[in-house]
Amino acid sequence: MHPRPDREAERLSALHALGILDTPPEAHFDAVCRLARTLFRVPYAWISLVDADRLWCKAASGIAFGPTDRDAAFCNHAILSDAPLMVEDATHDPRFRDVALVTGEAGVRFYAGIPLMLRPGLALGTLCLADTVPRRLSGDETARLSDLTDVVVAQLRHYEASVTSQTEALRRRASEEALAFANGNLMLAEQMARIGHWRIDLASGVVTWSDEVCRMHGRAPGDPVAGIEEAIGYFHPEDRGRVATLVAEAREHKQGFSFKARIVREDGDVRVIVSHGICQQDEAGAAVALFGSAQDVTEIDRAEAELRASTALLDATLEHMDQGLVMVDEAGIVRVCNERAIALLDLPRDLMRARPTFDDVRRHQIAQDDFSRCDAPLRDQVAHGPLTTHPHTYERERPNGTVLEIRTVPLPTGGAVRTYTDVTARKVADAQLAHMARHDALTGLPNRALFRESLDRRLAALRRHGGTCGVLCLDLDAFKAVNDTLGHSAGDALLREVAGRIRAALRQEDLPARLGGDEFAILLGGEAGADSAAATAERLVASLREPVDLGGREATIGVSIGIALAPEHGLDGDTLLKRADLALYRAKSEGRNTYRLFAAAMDRAAKERHRLEIDLRLALQRGEFSLHYQPVFDLAEGRVAAVEALLRWNHSARGPLGPAAFLALAEETGLIASLGEWVLRSALRDARALPPGMRVVVNVAGGQLRQAGLVAIVRAALAAAGQAPARLELDIAEGAVAEESGRLAELAALGIGLAFDDFGAGASSLGALQRLPFGRIKLDRALSACAACPESAGLLRAVVGLGRALGREVTAKGVETEAQLAGLREAGCTGAQGFLLGRPVPFCELVPMLGGAVTRPGTRRSRSA
Known part of the structure; x- marks a missing residue:
């Protein structure tokens, strides 16, 4: 039990x-x-x-x-x-x-x-x-629910008061019926009120009270007052004069009376009574007595007051709702219309004060709004359809640009409730997020997701109807040198210029996209052959080799292009892109700033990839991997809040390799699972030496997220290292989020932190942010770079504001300049990491950095300073 x-x-x-x-x-x-x-x-x-x-x-x-x-x-x-x-x-x-x-x-x-x-x-x-x-x-919603609960409790108290009153009335009725055999005078009282009776002898002034009236006044049964003046004296000072006047008029005019008034007992308790009286006359018509009943209605009066207060509270709630609300009864009359509905619908107050029908309101709206853009069924429903047939919801844009979500719920007793919600801001945000999800934030070009959708549709049509298709993969030459020498801000400006030149070199039917970093792709429109693809590539090479002015400093880059054609080189997107990529690497290996068409001989590159795969399989056994750590700063407290573990491969022949050189290959070959587990266990082991409260951040790839046993692996790693779950935060990249299979909720249930990594890189989804248990958003370095660009600062604030509105902390990655850090602070970011604040270093070199604090953009001081 x-x-x-x-x-x-x-x-x-x-x-x-x-x-x-x-x-x-x-x-x-x-x-x-x-x-x-x-x-x-x-x-x-x-x-x-x-x-x-x-x-x-x-x-x-x-x-x-x-x-x-x-x-x-x-x-x-x-x-x-x-x-x-x-x-x-x-x-x-x-x-x-x-x-x-x-x-x-x-x-x-x-x-x-x-x-x-x-x-x-x-x-x-x-x-x-x-x-x-x-x-x-929310707190406001909980308060409104409490208000409604008060309404229900008031009804229950009304029940209680009624039951009490009924019980008392039944008891008194039984007493009066028993006394009726002994005293005929009680019959009159029984007929009048059946509660308590009183009598005033007008000749002598003697007052007779029943036992119940005595109790009402706090006196012992059988102990009535001495006279009328004493009886009047029990009434509240504010009611006393009114009662005395009613008694005097009844005596003078030989008439009955009724009143509701307060009496004050000797102990100070205030009771509310209702009294009914008549003037009793003798055979000659002379007034001989005033006779009446009294009922204690204190509890009923209190319950009614509570009900009135609850009703007033409910009315106030309706008037302060963010939604407009209209309630229509079974006869079609508008019974409730709150202020928000009047404002949202621009309804005339004179019309609403006249208790109009819903058809009157509808006619006003049809005359006022333009419904021509609605589809025919909706237009007919709005203009002529019944209000209460079934629950339904639709959206309507008003002439002033406001978008309303209109929801109708029929009432079982007839009539309906209709609510009007202003969803304009939500629609704008949804459109912005939809654009961000399919376009690159830096260049405005379609991103990888949109490019791949377009390519797959084109190839599907080609397989059904025939024809040709061309794909160009582009990789900028010497772009890294610009980033290294002029900084990422200059690199971002260069990428925006490159995007503009690519658009200018293409036809309207061609689709350019930024796949990430300095990688671009083009889907050729119309019928594409080797000659037309080569002509497009030549225009691009010629355009992108021209110098670029980057704020007074000139940069010269080039572009390497790989071309693959369908159906000649493949009929599915993966094959076509892979072969265009092989052709791209051939162009790079043969001098760069040129283009190549895919040829079968390019399989040598695939063989080289196979050799790297073999080395990767042996690297764990040989102990060739190590971890470097980069600090993550809490901008509000100016301290290192976490360290992010970054993988390095000390290749026996190629030297140190960053994760970009082998992680993609590890995912493709399935080695990411064992490699990721090694990183997790090593990072948690190192975390034993971190100060209390400092998190260790580990990146999780899409291949790991697909592991059936990932949750058990994380739990076992925490146990082996003796670390609390709160010590660990997992960074999940945007690309991996699209592949998640429900394991994020299981990971969150362990108590570890989850961060949405590289947000803004191209696959962002509002749905993913709302649906998945992320506690933190980590901005892609391209978005972080926007902090130093006035023309892009608005986009950054919008993205940060979105994250905070969803209850997520926002950390910026790739912070390399003081201007970026200052802009990120202003935009509302709660955390930051990047070369400006600390480069990745081995764990043994990390300890001196952990006491640092951000005192101003780009500077650190020790905790003891």
């Missing part, structure tokens, strides 16, 4: 006393559930009451409940405290992942429940939200 609240018996007694269990549906509870679904845009909302062994659903929207065992319900946990219960993903919570709501047809992942606290410590049930996707509520 699961835990129970401390005051379980008292809680159950209070619940059963309400008499609400197993009662028919009630409109006000159902309305709260429907409103909760609309406000929080969730598929399910319900109000549950937790009995001794079962969960009973008082109201629900979007979901139907059968008999539910208490121990198998979310709500049984929600009532254990006064605080809300928030479950962001039930499939990861051992308390709930096996319950029917999660594993069954409802597919609940997210749950939020706030206890219905009748009194402190007595939670009778919960107001619940549920969704089929993981999510969390």
Whole structure:
């Protein structure tokens, strides 16, 4: 059995006393559930009451409940405290992942429940939200859900007050019926109120109170007041004059009266009573007495006040919603229209004050907006279709450029709720991200993903219909020298100039792309043959050999081009690009600044690659690999927050090799798995000597991410090194993210950090950022370079702002100048690494760098300084 609240018996007694269990549906509870679904845009909302062994659903929207065992319900946990219960993903919570709501047809992942606290410590049930996707509520959303919970609690207290009143009325009725046999005068009181009665003898001034009236005034039964002045004296000073006047007028005019007023007991307790009186006359018509009843309505009055306050709170919530909301009843009359809806739809206030029909509002919108761009079915639905046939959502752009997401939800009782959400900023951001995902941030050219999509489509059409196709692979000559001598800012400027010259040398139907670094590719449009491809290559060689002015310094580069043609050299994208790449390497090996067409003799390059593969397979056995470490700085605290492990190969014949020389080959051959495990274990072993709290960063390639046993390998490496999971951060490159198979969530569950590496290199995806458990975004060096370029600074701020809006920390890579570091700080980056802050060094040389702190762009000081 699961835990129970401390005051379980008292809680159950209070619940059963309400008499609400197993009662028919009630409109006000159902309305709260429907409103909760609309406000929080969730598929399910319900109000549950937790009995001794079962969960009973008082109201629900979007979901139907059968008999539910208490121990198998979310709500049984929600009532254990006064605080809300928030479950962001039930499939990861051992308390709930096996319950029917999660594993069954409802597919609940997210749950939020706030206890219905009748009194402190007595939670009778919960107001619940549920969704089929993981999510969390903001502070404002949690507050709004609490406001709705207050509405439900007010209804329960109204139940309690009514039950109390009914119970008391029944008790008093029985007493009065028993007393009726002994005293006929009580019949009149029974007919009037059946609560408590009083009598004022007008001749003597004697006041008679029933026992109940005595109790109302805090006096002992049978101890009435001495006279009318004393009775009037019990009323609150603000009510006393009004009551005295009513009594005097009743006596004078021989008429009845009714009033609601406050009385103040001797102990200071203030009660609210309702009194009805009549003037009793003798046979001659003379007034002889005032006779009446009194009812203590304090609890009812208090419950009604709470309900009014809750209603006012609900009204305030509606008026301050970010969404526009319109509620239409079954007759088509607009019953609710908040301020946001009036503003978003430019509705005239005079029209809305007149309680218009929804058709009136619709006609106003049709006259105001241009629907010509909508497709015919949507245009017909907006202009003529019924509002309440089925739930539906569509988008509409208003004349002022605002894009509204319009969602309609029918109400079971008739009518519907329609919400209007301004999604203009989201649409702009989506368009920007979609462009970024398919275009290179530095040059604006299509990126590798878009180029490959276009090539695959072209080859598919060629296979179906015949024809030819040409691919050119370009690699800049002497570009590295420009980067090394003039810096990466100059290199970026050069790449932008190269992109412009490539565009100028091509026809409109040709598609250029930047694949990464100084690598470009071109898909020739139309029918492509050897002659036309060669002519294009010659134009490119001639254009790119011309000197480039880089801020007063002239740079001269060239380009090597490889050409492959389909169907002659292959009919699939991989083959065609591989052979164009082989031709490119031939052009480089034969003097550069030229082009070559693929030929079968170029297979010699493939043989050389095979020899390198053999060396790579033996390198681990021979102990030829080592790790260098580069510091990663926390810009806010000015300290080294992490060190990134970078692999080096000490080749027996070729000397030291960076990862660019062999990692791609390791992935292609499957050696990346054993090589990556060696890096992970070595880095964690070195991390034992790092200061407490400093992370070690290890890069994970796509081939590793595809490993079925990767999570177990990471867990074992942490255990072997005796390191806590928080010590480790894994950098996942953009290219690898596209291949992830769900293992990122498993890795995150270990407690290690995950970073989205090389963000902006070309495969960025908003969907990946939202869907995958990254805690950090590491910007591609091309984006970092934008920090020093005024014309690109806006793009950098947008990317950093996007990351922060998604709750990710943002670290910049490749920081090489003080101007870049200053720009990155201004853009909001939280971390940075690069040659300016520290070059990769062996671990033994790293220790002097760990005490450094960033005091200004480009400088460091020791922690003790």
